[in-house]
Amino acid sequence: MYHVLNRSVGKRHRFSKDADFEAFQRVMIEAHQRHPIHIRSSCVLSNHWHFAVWPDADGQVTAFFLWLAHTHAMCWRVAHRTVGYGHPSSFAGPSLHVALPHHPYRRILTL
Numbered sequence: 817m818y819h820v821l822n823r824s825v826g827k828r829h830r831f832s833k834d835a836d837f838e839a840f841q842r843v844m845i846e847a848h849q850r851h852p853i854h855i856r857s858s859c860v861l862s863n864h865w866h867f868a869v870w871p872d873a874d875g876q877v878t879a880f881f882l883w884l885a886h887t888h889a890m891c892w893r894v895a896h897r898t899v900g901y902g903h904p905s906s907f908a909g910p911s912l913h914v915a916l917p918h919h920p921y922r923r924i925l926t927l
Contacts, residue, residue: 817868817869817870818868818869818871818877819867820866820867820868820869820877821865821867822864822865822881822885823863823864824863824864828863829862829863830862830863831860831861831862831863837860840888843884843887843891844858844888846887847880850883851876851879851880852876853871853872853876853877854869854870855867855868855869856868856870867881
């Protein structure tokens with residue numbers, strides 16, 4: 817079981833209205849269709865989210881959350897007409913460190 821989280825840069829609120837939460841849920845469903853993984857629980861708050869997941873194979877956690885975080889960041893930027901690095905497209909959770917290359921505000925994945 818892995819705990820994975822993602823926090824917005826500068827504690828900015830990324831989910832301020834129902835439509836923001838609904839958009840994230842749609843992206844999460846598509847991420848699960850593309851990269852199936854056992855999601856035991858999830859919690860989405862105004863400036864971050866948490867998941868508890870159980871992978872069946874190596875690479876599942878990275879594939880699912882990389883796609884989820886990156887796709888959600890791009891959709892959020894389009895919906896809110898923003899540019900730049902206000903929303904990280906990386907993720908974090910607690911012991912194996914995997915950094916996303918070539919991203920000025922990259923975070924470290926810790927599993």
